Amino acid sequence: MSIDDLTYKQLREIAALFAPSATRDPSPYDGLVGRAVVIRANESGVWVGVIDSAQGAAITLAPGARRAWYWEGAGSCSGLAETGPTGGKWPAPSSGRVVVADVFEALEATADAMAAVAAQPVWTGR
DSSP states (O other): OOGGGOOHHHHHHHHHHHSOOSSOOOOTTGGGTTSEEEEEETTTEEEEEEEEEEETTEEEEOTTOEEESEEESOSSHHHHHHTOOSEEEBOOOOSSOEEESOEEEEEEOOHHHHHHHHTSOBOOOO
16 A cells, blocks of 8 residues: 555544644642642742642642742641641742642642731742
8 A cells, every 4th residue: 555545534543643642641639620739849849829730740820829938837738738837938929820840749728728828928038
């Protein structure tokens, strides 16, 4: 058979073999999309925000997410997700989405914890 003898249908089937997949990698965080979380990541530390989307180990946080440079009042990320901080160093909330590619833990945060994070003054690094 020559390539000149192939039908359009056969050509489309061959092309589909080389096209990027329309499916995405499932994420262990899919069930938390739309919820407030505290996440820990290998390289980028601890973040607090609402999950906009998840793919594999990557989580995209909605605008307003905050990185926890340092916190007081909670001994662990679990405590941070449960009660929130009483102080620490909290940079300004993000103005856009934040993609954190190396997430290895996501903890659903309570409303009280989110309110405590929102109440933290902006730390500018000085």
